[in-house]
Amino acid sequence: MDEKKGFGKFFGDPFALDYINCTDNVIRRSVTGISAACEILRESADKKGSKHDKQLIDGIMQMCCELMRSAELSKALAAEKLTDEDMSTVRTDTFLRDFAAGCEAASGGRCTVRVVETSVSYIRTDRELLRFLLLGFVRRLTAGGEGGKNAFEVSCGEKLKTLNISVRALRTFVDEARAGQPDVFDSYYREVCMGFAERIGASAKLSDSELTVEIPLPDGKISVLTEAPSAERESDFFDPFAIMLSNM
Secondary structure, three states, X not given: OOHHXXXXXXXXXXXXXXXXXXXXXXXXXXXXXXXXXXXXXXXXXXXXXXXHHHHHHHHHHHHHHXXXXXXXXXXXXXXXXXXXXXXXXXXXXXXXXXXXHHHHHHOOOOEEEEEEEOXXXXXXXXXXXXXXXXXXXXXXXHHOOOOOOEEEEEEEEEEOOEEEXXXXXXXXXXHHHOOOOOOHHHHOHHHHHHHHHHHOOOEEEEOOOEEEEEEEOOOOHHHHHHHOOOOOOOOOOOOHHHHXXXXX
């Protein structure tokens, strides 16, 4: 059996879809209850000034991030390719600045992201899925970096009929150096990457040190420009940046 083809078939199987949806509901409900209990415990720990209790609570919340990461990635990969009606308008230069800031904040400074080149372009995409696609690359290389801070550069530019967003690592990626529990999303990273790109109607080119996402430019640029919303990211403990990078 071709394991790579089996990966794609699994997320398209009707039973797998039901299983993923049910598991997603259980995880979200459980994480909501656990995080609410942790907030109450944190208030008590603050009053007592207990550093040990705060560390335990932080550990619990990080494990909740692991659960949410699995749930979010599974649900996104099981979804059908999005139509234009499912997408929203994104201004790329603002999106990349927000992305760079979110990565650094969520990783606690373990990775730095510098925006080196942008164009004021507007694309139709799913903002969250695009973030997960780029964050997966940052997470993988940060986990496999040679210690210390891991530096990245992000850029975007129009190429004929596509808007190309690139994330490039500035340090060596050592795949064998990654430690921790086995993770299907790490083991099948290329398939995950291509799956996310397919969902948003884009294509992805991947190497050991760079990811480039090619997103079709919309035809009616004027109408897209007038409807483009301002990009404002609401910070949340379980937002894409937190669940992908906070527990590195």
